[in-house]
Amino acid sequence: xxxxxxxxxxxxxxxxxxxxxxxxxxxxxxxxxxxxxxxxxxxxxxxxxxxxxxxxxxxxxxxxxxxxxxxxxxxxxxxxxxxxxxxxxxxxxxxxxxxxxxxxxxxxxxxxxxxxxxxxxxxxxxxxxxxxxxxxxxxxxxxxxxxxxxxxxxxxxxxxxxxxxxxxxxxxxxxxxxxxxxxxxxxxxxxxxxxxxxxxxxxxxxxxxxxxxxxxxxxxxxxxxxxxxxxxxxxxxxxxxxxxxxxxxxxxxxxxx
Numbered sequence: 001x002x003x004x005x006x007x008x009x010x011x012x013x014x015x016x017x018x019x020x021x022x023x024x025x026x027x028x029x030x031x032x033x034x035x036x037x038x039x040x041x042x043x044x045x046x047x048x049x050x051x052x053x054x055x056x057x058x059x060x061x062x063x064x065x066x067x068x069x070x071x072x073x074x075x076x077x078x079x080x081x082x083x084x085x086x087x088x089x090x091x092x093x094x095x096x097x098x099x100x101x102x103x104x105x106x107x108x109x110x111x112x113x114x115x116x117x118x119x120x121x122x123x124x125x126x127x128x129x130x131x132x133x134x135x136x137x138x139x140x141x142x143x144x145x146x147x148x149x150x151x152x153x154x155x156x157x158x159x160x161x162x163x164x165x166x167x168x169x170x171x172x173x174x175x176x177x178x179x180x181x182x183x184x185x186x187x188x189x190x191x192x193x194x195x196x197x198x199x200x201x202x203x204x205x206x207x208x209x210x211x212x213x214x215x216x217x218x219x220x221x222x223x224x225x226x227x228x229x230x231x232x233x234x235x236x237x238x239x240x241x242x243x244x245x246x247x248x249x250x251x252x253x254x255x256x257x
Contacts, residue, residue, distance in 0.1 A: 030059040035076065038097075041104040046083040050104070054081075068093040075101070 037054045056078040063073040075090040080103075088101040100106045128135040 028061060028064065030061045030077070033058055033060050035060075035078075037078075039100075040107045041087070041100055042107060043080045043083065043085060043087065044103055044105060045085045046080065048080055048082040049107075050081065050087075063090060080104075 034055060035058050037050055037052055037056060040052045041050050042048070043050065059077040061075050061077075063075050066073050071093045073091050073093065075088060077086055077088055079086055085103050087104040089098050089104070090101050092099045095111055097110070124138075128138055
């Protein structure tokens, strides 16, 4: 059994490629192809909208009696998805687009807008040629528009000239320096500012004379209670208690005036 996928084919020794007949395709032969719809169109028979990007199995042929600067124009045949009406379109090399030829109408055609703008411009030119006052008004409007454009251009040039004198490096360094100073000031304030809890914890309590007297009285009372609780024969322990609880008196020198 021979090889199914043949890579090398056998050519006999007496093979002459010049004797082969070149296949000729008829000019009106249609080729089957699958293509996306290049625009949104509406079927004229059933009113169905065929949107751009929809894939169709089309038949393609070359238009024999029409061309543009030697460029072939192709015609495509496809069917409506609802009523199966055959719709034809062809290429337009002049405007780099496609044209609906039969049984459908294009929803938006850029050429129509261009043609409308060109016709409006031609009509305006005809009116200006016929009416000298209209021509004068158009010239005045154009001159005013040119003056406005020149003024705007002068403003832009002056602004660019002013901005060209500014040293952006110095501006950026100045902004960074000010920002750094503000951060340092803020850190210093946060360092020396204390919250209310910290202030309360660091406050020193001042004792007045009445409180000092009451404190001394409590110490004496505590000493008396401990002495009473001790046994009578334990003199050494009594002396230790007296020594530990004995109040300290500080005598200040008085300066005689």
